[in-house]
Amino acid sequence: MKKKIIITAVGTIIVGALILFYAVSEKDTEQTKGHYKAELTMYKSPICGCCDLYKDELEKLGYKVNVVKSRQLALKKEELGIPKGKESCHSVVLPDGRVSEGHVPLDVFEKFVSDKSVYGVTLPGMPIGSPGMPGLKTEIFKIYSFNKEKEGGVKIYAER
Numbered sequence: 001m002k003k004k005i006i007i008t009a010v011g012t013i014i015v016g017a018l019i020l021f022y023a024v025s026e027k028d029t030e031q032t033k034g035h036y037k038a039e040l041t042m043y044k045s046p047i048c049g050c051c052d053l054y055k056d057e058l059e060k061l062g063y064k065v066n067v068v069k070s071r072q073l074a075l076k077k078e079e080l081g082i083p084k085g086k087e088s089c090h091s092v093v094l095p096d097g098r099v100s101e102g103h104v105p106l107d108v109f110e111k112f113v114s115d116k117s118v119y120g121v122t123l124p125g126m127p128i129g130s131p132g133m134p135g136l137k138t139e140i141f142k143i144y145s146f147n148k149e150k151e152g153g154v155k156i157y158a159e160r
Contacts, residue, residue: 036062036064037061037063038064038095038113039064039065039095040064040065040066040093041066041068042054042055042065042068042092042093043068043070043073043076043090043091043092043093044069044070044091045089045090046070046071048089050089050132051090054132055132057131058106058109061106061109061110065092073091076091077101080093080099080101080120080148081099081120081148081149082099082146083122083146083154086144086154087122088101088103088122088123088125088126089126094113098112098118098119098120099119099120100121100122101120101122101123101124102124102125103127103130103131104130105123105130105131105141105143105158108121108158111158118157119145119146119148120145120146121144121145121157122143122144122146123143124144141160143157143158143159
């Protein structure tokens with residue numbers, strides 16, 4: 001009788017472990033199959049660590065981020081239409097070709113992704129306390145929108 005109870009208990013534990021293993025491996029498989037919000041491309045300097053931290057933040061939101069390291073970022077930013085004086089350390093290109101420049105606050109980034117009327121947004125420079133940048137926020141961030149063709153100019157898109 002005791003032997004039957006022990007065998008039943010061990011069997012139950014094994015079945016439970018298999019179910020748990022299957023659930024965890026299925027979740028991992030979904031991530032590797034590409035079940036994410038969108039696939040983004042980040043252009044950054046090979047030596048910039050804050051860009052990697054921003055990439056991590058985007059991945060936490062459910063995006064897949066492919067990184068392209070370049071020492072020719074000025075040329076890429078010009079190609080992407082980033083306004084002069086509004087550049088930052090990295091550029092993130094969405095699948096539809098629109099661009100987010102710099103450490104744009106994550107809620108503003110999410111708003112931008114769904115706002116197809118805007119070609120690009122930028123948080124110029126590398127403000128302390130913005131996503132990916134260490135330190136406490138000490139100022140109001142002005143996030144600008146812009147058009148690639150320069151028509152319509154640069155406008156304030158959001159303040160945080």
